[in-house]
Amino acid sequence: MPPYKLLALLTASSIYGTSFATSSFLPSTTGISGASTTAGVITIPLSSYSFTPYPTPTLTPRPPVFPATDPLNPPEVSSDRHVVPDFAPAWAIAYQKARNLISNYTTEEKSNITTGTGWENGLCETNIPPNKNFSGLCLEDSPLAVLGADFTTVFPAGIHVASTWNRALMRARGLALGQEFKGKGVNVALGPMMNMGRVAQGGRNWEGFGADPFLAGESAYETVLGLQHGGVQSCAKHFINNEQEQFRATESSNVDDRTQHEIYAHPFLRSVMAGLSAVMCSYNLINNTHACNNDKMLNDILKREYGFQGFVMSDAYATTTTLAAVAGLDMTIPGDITFNSGDSYFGGNLTNYVNEGYISMARLDDMATRIIAAWYFLHQDEDYPATNFNTFNQNDEVNNKHVNVQADHYRLVREIGAAGTVLLKNTNGALPLNKPRNMVLIGSDAGPGKSGPNEFLFGTGSDGILASGWGSGTGTFSYLISPLEGIQERARQNGSSVFWDFDDWNTDLAGAMAFGQAVALVFTSSDSGEGLFTVDGNAGDRKNLTAWNNGDNLILAVAAQNNNTIVVVNSVGPLIVEPWIEHPNITAVVWAGIQGQEAGNAIADVLYGAYNPSGRLPYTIAKDPADYPAQIITNGSGSGIVQINYTEGLFIDYRHFDQANITPRFEFGFGLSYTTFSYSDLGVAAIQSLDVDEEDLIIAWESGEASPIAEGSSVALWLHEPAFQVTFKVTNTGRVSGTEIPQLYIHHPSSACEPPSVLKGFTNVEMGPNDTKHVSITLSRYDLSVWDVVAQGWRKPDGQISFSVGASSRDFRLWGVMPA
Numbered sequence: 001m002p003p004y005k006l007l008a009l010l011t012a013s014s015i016y017g018t019s020f021a022t023s024s025f026l027p028s029t030t031g032i033s034g035a036s037t038t039a040g041v042i043t044i045p046l047s048s049y050s051f052t053p054y055p056t057p058t059l060t061p062r063p064p065v066f067p068a069t070d071p072l073n074p075p076e077v078s079s080d081r082h083v084v085p086d087f088a089p090a091w092a093i094a095y096q097k098a099r100n101l102i103s104n105y106t107t108e109e110k111s112n113i114t115t116g117t118g119w120e121n122g123l124c125e126t127n128i129p130p131n132k133n134f135s136g137l138c139l140e141d142s143p144l145a146v147l148g149a150d151f152t153t154v155f156p157a158g159i160h161v162a163s164t165w166n167r168a169l170m171r172a173r174g175l176a177l178g179q180e181f182k183g184k185g186v187n188v189a190l191g192p193m194m195n196m197g198r199v200a201q202g203g204r205n206w207e208g209f210g211a212d213p214f215l216a217g218e219s220a221y222e223t224v225l226g227l228q229h230g231g232v233q234s235c236a237k238h239f240i241n242n243e244q245e246q247f248r249a250t251e252s253s254n255v256d257d258r259t260q261h262e263i264y265a266h267p268f269l270r271s272v273m274a275g276l277s278a279v280m281c282s283y284n285l286i287n288n289t290h291a292c293n294n295d296k297m298l299n300d301i302l303k304r305e306y307g308f309q310g311f312v313m314s315d316a317y318a319t320t321t322t323l324a325a326v327a328g329l330d331m332t333i334p335g336d337i338t339f340n341s342g343d344s345y346f347g348g349n350l351t352n353y354v355n356e357g358y359i360s361m362a363r364l365d366d367m368a369t370r371i372i373a374a375w376y377f378l379h380q381d382e383d384y385p386a387t388n389f390n391t392f393n394q395n396d397e398v399n400n401k402h403v404n405v406q407a408d409h410y411r412l413v414r415e416i417g418a419a420g421t422v423l424l425k426n427t428n429g430a431l432p433l434n435k436p437r438n439m440v441l442i443g444s445d446a447g448p449g450k451s452g453p454n455e456f457l458f459g460t461g462s463d464g465i466l467a468s469g470w471g472s473g474t475g476t477f478s479y480l481i482s483p484l485e486g487i488q489e490r491a492r493q494n495g496s497s498v499f500w501d502f503d504d505w506n507t508d509l510a511g512a513m514a515f516g517q518a519v520a521l522v523f524t525s526s527d528s529g530e531g532l533f534t535v536d537g538n539a540g541d542r543k544n545l546t547a548w549n550n551g552d553n554l555i556l557a558v559a560a561q562n563n564n565t566i567v568v569v570n571s572v573g574p575l576i577v578e579p580w581i582e583h584p585n586i587t588a589v590v591w592a593g594i595q596g597q598e599a600g601n602a603i604a605d606v607l608y609g610a611y612n613p614s615g616r617l618p619y620t621i622a623k624d625p626a627d628y629p630a631q632i633i634t635n636g637s638g639s640g641i642v643q644i645n646y647t648e649g650l651f652i653d654y655r656h657f658d659q660a661n662i663t664p665r666f667e668f669g670f671g672l673s674y675t676t677f678s679y680s681d682l683g684v685a686a687i688q689s690l691d692v693d694e695e696d697l698i699i700a701w702e703s704g705e706a707s708p709i710a711e712g713s714s715v716a717l718w719l720h721e722p723a724f725q726v727t728f729k730v731t732n733t734g735r736v737s738g739t740e741i742p743q744l745y746i747h748h749p750s751s752a753c754e755p756p757s758v759l760k761g762f763t764n765v766e767m768g769p770n771d772t773k774h775v776s777i778t779l780s781r782y783d784l785s786v787w788d789v790v791a792q793g794w795r796k797p798d799g800q801i802s803f804s805v806g807a808s809s810r811d812f813r814l815w816g817v818m819p820a
């Protein structure tokens with residue numbers, strides 16, 4: 001059976017089969033066409049809901065800071081944030097076209113636009129049927145590849161591009177992915193994923209952008225701009241608080257309003273500011289209301305506060321009621337209530353609810369308008385390629401046209417692979433490698449998988465180099481370069497002898513192989529994925545933070561025999577490295593992340609110094625798992641909803657370590673280079689506002705008043721325009737070229753009750769030896785604000801705001817105070 005057929009069955013029956021089935025809300029099927037429905041009776045009294053769509057935030061473009069922007073022509077990437085693109089005019093045009101089109105639609109036709117055709121009923125994971133001039137939609141995973149299509153590229157994971165702290169690479173990856181999705185005829189790419197890594201063991205953390213909202217927000221912003229520049233609609237997911245896989249559909253993430261705004265919702269806000277087309281609501285409940293039926297999150301925060309103009313779709317089978325439409329859900333995917341059930345909460349049921357007055361026609365119009373407007377917004381009405389693959393069967397010779405969309409994206413994959421690699425330890429000049437006489441590569445992670453990179457369905461396993469986690473967030477590899485291949489190719493240039501041993505469990509052999517070698521490279525990994533699948537006892541989330549496949553013992557066995565042992569780690573997230581990190585024979589540690597198809601080449605580039613490492617940790621590596629502020633909840637409470645209380649509030653990852661005065665092994669933002677840098681000449685100045693119309697709001701903010709509530713109030717120009725400029729100099733004080741990643745952390749006054757340090761700026765500075773560069777990092781009023789729960793607005797806290805600039809969250813080099 002072809003892998004994707006098997007997958008379909010697996011996914012269908014065992015995973016989605018029963019957990020979401022509830023039909024007590026279903027009305028009678030009389031008169032329904034489109035998606036068929038199950039007969040049923042309305043069992044609760046319903047009243048008619050009035051509805052007024054949220055208008056486009058009334059913004060007036062003010063170039064050059066606030067230019068009217070089309071998603072196909074985004075502002076150029078900058079290493080600092082100077083430009084706030086204004087997508088409102090482009091949305092307004094798209095809305096007009098969408099309204100015109102649906103003015104000729106029947107109620108049923110409008111409902112059908114909101115409803116996927118059902119599992120495996122079409123070429124893509126979700127298919128929205130065509131109607132009149134609307135082509136219909138193909139919606140497809142993943143955040144790192146076009147899932148289920150051949151001739152595509154598997155890019156480094158989200159966590160890895162975040163580790164680059166390099167906006168140009170984030171943007172370039174988004175663009176290349178966007179071009180591949182478009183080339184395959186996908187309308188909506190189901191990514192990026194921007195959950196926060198609240199828990200270090202969280203199964204899908206590797207799909208996202210790390211454990212800091214600012215870093216995740218910038219990564220999301222650039223990725224969305226890039227994807228949509230490539231032509232595809234981007235769908236930000238999972239909204240919101242899907243922070244662990246176990247119980248993902250039966251847990252309530254209980255989160256206070258301030259934490260929600262400042263931590264978890266921030267990457268979505270930045271995505272909306274990038275002109276985002278779609279948002280996927282998550283499986284979990286938030287404060288005991290399902291995410292896809294959550295008026296507060298969908299209508300109030302996303303559509304009202306953020307002024308989101310695109311559409312909200314459910315995660316697969318995450319819709320629980322037709323009335324979710326009233327709470328802000330615009331589309332249900334893949335359409336059916338449970339796998340192949342043939343009915344839908346939307347489709348015919350939605351038509352009935354509208355016809356019977358339970359849901360207003362204005363709301364249905366808004367749903368269909370949003371979906372079709374996003375299609376016009378991306379100009380997908382103009383010569384967009386038809387879907388040319390079958391996600392369920394790559395050998396479908398009728399529909400799979402085998403279009404090669406890879407271009408030269410492998411170069412970018414290799415560059416990001418190297419740029420996201422973090423050098424954690426380097427003693428005795430161990431790295432870069434200098435023509436070693438001989439070397440041995442030890443550990444299965446150094447070699448190819450036994451049956452190739454697609455051996456395990458959806459990446460649910462790995463017996464070779466770990467280049468992706470598992471689940472719907474992975475891709476189909478065209479090829480995968482292992483470290484053995486990448487290093488051997490490079491070693492040949494120096495005539496070095498290369499040996500290897502991929503047996504993780506025979507530590508005697510590993511030690512014997514390492515003895516006498518000029519360099520012993522030990523490779524280890526740690527994997528996780530979507531909770532649809534359990535791998536080696538890990539139910540999506542990792543069950544511990546130790547290296548897989550006997551990694552710690554293997555490393556120690558090698559280090560016992562070789563005093564130049566270099567450890568290379570491919571991990572989905574933090575690992576406890578205490579058993580070996582201080583071993584005197586371990587001369588270097590290379591944190592190689594999740595690199596995609598060019599992993600082996602990227603690792604070789606870093607080891608040999610062809611790429612001077614500049615990656616920085618996007619999370620904290622603790623000394624003890626208990627040091628992290630939150631853990632996976634693994635105990636359910638019978639058939640009830642599992643309550644997960646986010647009691648740590650704002651204090652996730654380094655914010656907690658700083659607050660509780662816990663010394664981590666490697667702090668957030670840490671990473672070494674083959675050169676060294678110094679910092680000097682700090683300056684800070686206020687920038688004159690461009691938003692002359694909003695001068696009174698700025699004055700009110702300066703005096704400590706919260707921003708007012710209005711459509712799009714959280715994305716207002718006056719709040720996000722550059723308001724302060726921090727300047728300083730960085731000098732490369734070493735002997736080789738390199739890239740420094742200066743980071744800016746705000747320290748709020750104690751009145752704010754904020755963590756001691758919060759990241760609010762970073763940039764990347766490339767320098768030759770002895771070069772000095774002037775660096776600028778701008779801050780907005782939003783960056784200095786906290787969320788005022790009572791006033792429901794962004795407010796500058798009382799007291800003096802200071803800041804530090806430095807090389808990590810604990811390596812500050814310059815200190816300053818914000819102008820009052």
Ligand code: BGC
Nearest residue numbers: 125141190237315316472532
């Ligand atoms: C995942 C989503 C994915 C969707 C469609 C779900 O299981 O949580 O991330 O986009 O399936 O495949």
